[in-house]
Amino acid sequence: MSLHFVDQEKNKSCFDVYTKRATLLPISKYKLEDEPQESKVIRNLLIDELLLDGNAKQNLATFCQTDLSDESIQILMNACVQKNLIDKDEYPQMAEIEKRCVNIIGNLWNSPDSSTVGCSTTGSSEAAMLGGLALKKKWIENRKKQGKPIDKPNLVTGPVQVCWHKFALYFDIELREVPMEENRLCMTPKEMLELVDENTIGVVPTLGLTFTLQYENVKAIAEALDKYEKETGIYIPIHVDAASGGFVAPFLQPDIVWDFRLSRVKSINASGHKFGLTPLGCGWVVWNTKQDLHPDLVFNVNYLGGNMPTFSLNFSKPGGQVVCQYYNFLRHGRSGFTIIHQTCVDHGIFIGEEVKKIGIFDLIYDGRGGLPGVVWVLKKDAKVGFNLFDLSERMRSRGWQVAAYALPKNAQNIVVQRVVIRHGFSRDMAQMFIEDINRSIDYFAKHPMVSGLTQSEGQTFHH
Numbered sequence: 001m002s003l004h005f006v007d008q009e010k011n012k013s014c015f016d017v018y019t020k021r022a023t024l025l026p027i028s029k030y031k032l033e034d035e036p037q038e039s040k041v042i043r044n045l046l047i048d049e050l051l052l053d054g055n056a057k058q059n060l061a062t063f064c065q066t067d068l069s070d071e072s073i074q075i076l077m078n079a080c081v082q083k084n085l086i087d088k089d090e091y092p093q094m095a096e097i098e099k100r101c102v103n104i105i106g107n108l109w110n111s112p113d114s115s116t117v118g119c120s121t122t123g124s125s126e127a128a129m130l131g132g133l134a135l136k137k138k139w140i141e142n143r144k145k146q147g148k149p150i151d152k153p154n155l156v157t158g159p160v161q162v163c164w165h166k167f168a169l170y171f172d173i174e175l176r177e178v179p180m181e182e183n184r185l186c187m188t189p190k191e192m193l194e195l196v197d198e199n200t201i202g203v204v205p206t207l208g209l210t211f212t213l214q215y216e217n218v219k220a221i222a223e224a225l226d227k228y229e230k231e232t233g234i235y236i237p238i239h240v241d242a243a244s245g246g247f248v249a250p251f252l253q254p255d256i257v258w259d260f261r262l263s264r265v266k267s268i269n270a271s272g273h274k275f276g277l278t279p280l281g282c283g284w285v286v287w288n289t290k291q292d293l294h295p296d297l298v299f300n301v302n303y304l305g306g307n308m309p310t311f312s313l314n315f316s317k318p319g320g321q322v323v324c325q326y327y328n329f330l331r332h333g334r335s336g337f338t339i340i341h342q343t344c345v346d347h348g349i350f351i352g353e354e355v356k357k358i359g360i361f362d363l364i365y366d367g368r369g370g371l372p373g374v375v376w377v378l379k380k381d382a383k384v385g386f387n388l389f390d391l392s393e394r395m396r397s398r399g400w401q402v403a404a405y406a407l408p409k410n411a412q413n414i415v416v417q418r419v420v421i422r423h424g425f426s427r428d429m430a431q432m433f434i435e436d437i438n439r440s441i442d443y444f445a446k447h448p449m450v451s452g453l454t455q456s457e458g459q460t461f462h463h
Helices: 002-010 039-050 071-080 092-108 124-146 162-170 189-193 218-232 320-358 388-396 427-446
Strands: 117-121 154-157 174-177 200-204 238-241 265-271 283-287 299-301 308-310 361-365 373-378 403-406 415-420
Touching: 071 320, 092 117, 092 283, 092 320, 117 124, 117 320, 124 162, 124 200, 124 238, 124 265, 124 283, 154 162, 162 174, 189 218, 218 238, 320 361, 320 373, 320 427, 388 403, 388 415, 388 427
Parallel strands: 154 174, 154 200, 200 238, 238 265
Antiparallel strands: 117 283, 265 283, 299 308, 361 373, 373 415, 403 415
């Protein structure tokens, strides 16, 4: 072996990467080695490791965009890899592109005011927290003017994604979450009104629930708060969590009133890297007017080369995703986004219809009226030798990642399976998916699970 290494050192160019030292011995995985390695060798080793990850095309659990095969996206990302979006003095054109995106999104969400403000974020979770912080700051300001205590702020939501639980914990706010019930899976005005009071900084309806893909009725919630204000004198604003629906509803359900057409809606967050079609790491938060963004959230700094305002939680942020968002806006336009998302909806409806034909499933969401996808449960009287966790695990043997999970508080006895359809999916893939569902069911008929996986052992949902 030692002679082999000596020969290699004398004739380096004669050997490919898989005969180099780093490929003949285990690499140091958890601490730095003393000597450097050849870049191509390490690159190939990492590519080999990444082969063990799932196939993004078959990941029907995530909401995030996985089809980024557009060559222009790759070129634009490479052109921006060294640029810090926060440094607006050094990269003014990238800052201008971000500003254009904010205006396009404000227009998309029917902002009636030319002073719409907002910013890009690393995802909708950061955007949601900025929206929530603005609500808290406004509430504190108003309470101080009234001479009232500010020690017990609360936020009222429906069944929400974990980012709102983080927001409440990080910023000392009581989260009052309307729980799901077996016959009611969304927040409605009735349940919302039971939780609000003078300490409520805002109400957060969700346009595209993580659990069921459905839209909560923002208009009905706003109207209920209008009536509540008339009766009590207490004003409560709305922030809409449109992480997924913000780039779907304007194109597929333009008649649903959920956005800045409602004066009570002060801010909205969305993920560009979901149905906005951009690479991972892009979110947006937009306030209807400058007055809705509290000035305490805006910092002016000058040590990057010039005086500039900033109100994001991060202070170093790549700009490629923002440029790609702008590219998608220019390239697709309204009709392009409509065609893309309608195609995804049609695939979801097809899968739902085929799943229902199998005869052992009931649809909770059939793919119509919300996000592209479908959600189902096993029939209560289904006599099968598996549960949905077993089915999800079996589908992985064919490469499919399908979310199976118990619904949240007060509906935990309901276990669902969910498929999210994103751009890059085809009808052929949908048919192959159904064939693999049937193949898996046939397998369980021959090899029934004695006990199956428990809920705690099963696969959880992906955001």
